[in-house]
Amino acid sequence: MKRALKIAGYTWAVTCIVAVLATFIGNNYFNAKLASATGITISPWFSGGEIVGSIDHGTYKTVIRRPVFDGLIGERKEGFIQIEWQPVTVLPPVIEDRIDFTGDGKEDFAFRLDTTAGTGALTPRNPSVIAIQTLVKVNQGWVARIQLRKVS
Amino acid sequence: MMKEHPPQEKTVEVRQSAGKSFLFALPMMLLTLMMMLGGRIPSDPQQLFVFAVTYLFFNVLFFLMLHTGKTDRYRAIAFITFSLLFVVSFVSHMFEARGSMSLSHEKIILCEVPFCHLVIPMTLIPAAFTKTIIFPGMITGGFASIASMFVIWIGASLSMGRGWCSWGCFFGGLDDAFSRILKKPLLRKINPRWTYLPWAVLLAIVLTAAAFLSPTYCTWLCPFKTVTEFQAVTSFKILVQTIIFVSLFIALVIVLPLLTKRRIQCSLFCPFGPMQALTNRINVFDVRIDPDICTNCKRCVKACPTLSITEESVRAGRTLMSCMKCGTCVDVCPSGAAAFHVRGTPVEENRNMKRLLFLYVAFLFLATFSAGMIQDGLSRIIRLITTGSMI
Numbered sequence: 106m107k108r109a110l111k112i113a114g115y116t117w118a119v120t121c122i123v124a125v126l127a128t129f130i131g132n133n134y135f136n137a138k139l140a141s142a143t144g145i146t147i148s149p150w151f152s153g154g155e156i157v158g159s160i161d162h163g164t165y166k167t168v169i170r171r172p173v174f175d176g177l178i179g180e181r182k183e184g185f186i187q188i189e190w191q192p193v194t195v196l197p198p199v200i201e202d203r204i205d206f207t208g209d210g211k212e213d214f215a216f217r218l219d220t221t222a223g224t225g226a227l228t229p230r231n232p233s234v235i236a237i238q239t240l241v242k243v244n245q246g247w248v249a250r251i252q253l254r255k256v257s
Numbered sequence: 258m259m260k261e262h263p264p265q266e267k268t269v270e271v272r273q274s275a276g277k278s279f280l281f282a283l284p285m286m287l288l289t290l291m292m293m294l295g296g297r298i299p300s301d302p303q304q305l306f307v308f309a310v311t312y313l314f315f316n317v318l319f320f321l322m323l324h325t326g327k328t329d330r331y332r333a334i335a336f337i338t339f340s341l342l343f344v345v346s347f348v349s350h351m352f353e354a355r356g357s358m359s360l361s362h363e364k365i366i367l368c369e370v371p372f373c374h375l376v377i378p379m380t381l382i383p384a385a386f387t388k389t390i391i392f393p394g395m396i397t398g399g400f401a402s403i404a405s406m407f408v409i410w411i412g413a414s415l416s417m418g419r420g421w422c423s424w425g426c427f428f429g430g431l432d433d434a435f436s437r438i439l440k441k442p443l444l445r446k447i448n449p450r451w452t453y454l455p456w457a458v459l460l461a462i463v464l465t466a467a468a469f470l471s472p473t474y475c476t477w478l479c480p481f482k483t484v485t486e487f488q489a490v491t492s493f494k495i496l497v498q499t500i501i502f503v504s505l506f507i508a509l510v511i512v513l514p515l516l517t518k519r520r521i522q523c524s525l526f527c528p529f530g531p532m533q534a535l536t537n538r539i540n541v542f543d544v545r546i547d548p549d550i551c552t553n554c555k556r557c558v559k560a561c562p563t564l565s566i567t568e569e570s571v572r573a574g575r576t577l578m579s580c581m582k583c584g585t586c587v588d589v590c591p592s593g594a595a596a597f598h599v600r601g602t603p604v605e606e607n608r609n610m611k612r613l614l615f616l617y618v619a620f621l622f623l624a625t626f627s628a629g630m631i632q633d634g635l636s637r638i639i640r641l642i643t644t645g646s647m648i
Contacts, residue, residue: 107603114601117541118611121416121618128412129292129625136404140396147368147396148389150470177386177467241362248366 149173153187153250160202164194165246167202172253184253185238188216191246196220207231218247225249232256271326271593271609278324281613285319285620292625307635314338314631315624322616328584328597332623333433336423339627340430342634344484345647347371349637350400351486353648359489368393371401371486374410374426376475378459378532379466391470409626416618418540419533420582422523422563424619425626428481429581432522436514436562444516451525452564452579459528474528480506524563524579534578542615544576544586544597545604551594557586574604582619587612 128135146152153170160167167190174184186206190196200218207213213231218224218240225240235252273281293312299305318331325331351358364370372394380403383391395402413421422429462474475482477498483506490496505526513521523530537543546557546566551574557566565580576586586595596608597615637647 110601111603114541114599115614117601118599118614118618121541121614122621124412124416125618125622125625126288126292128409128416128622132405132408135408136397136402139407140404143384144388145384145396146389147393148383148387148391148470150391151365151393152368153366175387175389175470177383177470239362239366241366243363243366 149175153189153248157206161193165190165192165196165200167200167204169204169206172206174253174255180255182255184255185250186253187248187250189243189246189248190218190220196246214251216249216251218249220247227251271596271612273323273326273609275324278320281323282316282320285617285624286316288621289315289624289628292621293628303636303639304632307632307639310635311628311632315620315628319616319620319624322620323613327588328612328616329588332423332584332620333430333437335620335623335627337430337434337437339623339631340427340434343427343627343630344431345634345637346630347485349633349647357489358486360486361489362491365393365488368395369399370394372403372406373401374406374421375428375479375481375527375529376472377407377410378528379462379472379474382463382467383470386467387470391466392472392475413622414533414536415539416622417582418537418542419530419578419580420540420542420615420619421533422527422530422581423583424623426523426529427627427630429520429523431481431484432510432514432520433562433583435511436518436520438515439518442516442518444513447517447519447525447564449564449567452577454525455528455531455579458526459531462528477501478505480510480522480526482506518562519564520562520581523581524565530579530581537578541600542582542597542611542618543600544580544582544584544595546571546574546576546586546590547594547596547604548572548574549594549605550592552592554591556589556591557595560585560589582615 149155150173154173155171156168157171158169167188170187172184172186174180188202188204190200198219198221200220202216203212204214204216205212211230214234215228215230217226223240223242225237227234227237229235233253233256235254238250238252240247240249289312293308299308315335318335322328322331348358355361355364360370370393372392376392380390380392383389390396390403392403397404413425417424465473478501480502482502487499487502488495490499509522509526551571553571555568555571558568558571562583562585563579563581565577566586567577570577582597584597587597593608597612598604599611599614602611641647
């Protein structure tokens with residue numbers, strides 16, 4: 106038994122050298138495998154959630170992501186929705202959009218974005234829409250996160 | 258009962274002749290050459306020079322480790338150099354890419370924040386429940402992607418266990434450096450209860466991260482943001498966070514290591530350490546103290562920079578689970594009782610071979626992982642000297 110343990114110990118120790126080599130030589134392969142095998146993604150609290158719709162305005166488009174309320178288990182009371190304005194050619198100085206994220210045919214909020222001043226104004230039409238959480242210029246476009254609260 | 262008698266000549270000689278050391282260093286020379294080159298020789302003369310300096314630096318240190326029998330002395334040189342040049346390289350990259358060290362909202366929204374191993378403990382529970390990573394980084398591709406850091410962490414855990422904290426962590430060298438500045442500690446007594454603090458920090462951040470689905474340690478506590486990247490102060494909340502992490506950096510990475518000669522951040526605060534102590538269970542290397550040749554001089558207890566050796570643990574012939582395998586105890590032990598060990602093998606047998614096996618693993622990891630950052634850091638310094646700018 107002692108001899109078997111000894112052989113196992115030394116074999117394991119030598120295998121560690123191979124593990125170090127594999128870690129670095131195979132890093133690209135292993136990290137791609139790890140990502141695909143686990144199917145892991147970035148939390149919607151950071152990525153903004155999946156895209157559920159877009160509105161084509163000709164020179165630019167409005168991208169609407171799904172409302173994010175995800176909790177560890179179940180959903181939270183507070184969340185946000187991310188709206189993006191991406192230029193196809195160029196963004197106009199002022200953008201006015203009416204967003205229906207619930208899909209009930211009624212406008213949930215209106216958003217006025219002044220792209221030159223970098224300011225936004227939110228007009229809630231739905232009691233679950235609270236306020237502008239973030240408004241950031243990203244690459245050539247703009248991203249806004251609107252704070253939401255679940256209304257029972 | 259252990260005998261108490263004055264220090265004597267090392268019972269176990271770990272020093273090697275120059276010829277033998279060179280022979281044992283040869284495989285490391287070949288492996289580091291292969292790993293550092295990555296299949297191509299640098300064409301630019303400056304890059305070639307930096308490569309040669311880095312290659313020589315590592316291999317001379319490894320040769321000296323074998324020749325002198327000292328582990329920690331030369332490990333620390335490589336480890337501290339790695340940390341310092343990592344900071345130079347990282348910060349230069351940040352200035353190059355963003356014009357400052359501050360992290361903009363844009364980078365967070367785009368999920369382009371470099372991922373580091375300290376986030377890993379916080380991501381595990383949310384990943385298990387939601388199949389998502391609570392960090393604004395990239396899963397694959399780009400600089401310091403999440404999946405690549407996970408692969409490095411798994412590789413480090415399998416090969417070195419908690420040895421990561423002394424051989425792989427690019428932050429650890431900073432408090433290691435400050436703990437070595439003074440010859441004698443000004444603060445000697447540290448209540449051993451403090452060693453439970455990292456476990457408390459780990460538990461707190463894991464629970465809060467799961468509850469808020471946010472990397473709470475990164476947001477509120479990580480002292481190393483001071484020397485890497487931090488969120489631009491745009492609100493009172495971010496100002497408070499900034500004050501906290503800068504204060505922690507000054508206290509835990511600079512002042513306390515300086516005063517105590519211990520790695521305070523690594524051993525008394527970092528939550529990644531306790532997690533590595535758990536993954537260390539599957540690692541084959543540890544440090545043992547042979548009670549038959551221990552003279553009970555307690556030098557290892559006094560010298561251990563991570564408070565991982567107590568009188569009780571010496572009696573038990575082991576280090577505590579916080580041991581980072583830095584080799585300080587092995588270096589200071591006058592009788593050679595403290596030694597690197599391979600689990601499953603008798604403590605007293607083949608000590609030199611076990612040390613060599615551990616050094617091959619740990620040093621190869623350190624050299625491979627750090628070489629790119631050391632080379633980039635050196636290139637930046639050369640650029641600073643020749644052009645007046647690092648970027």
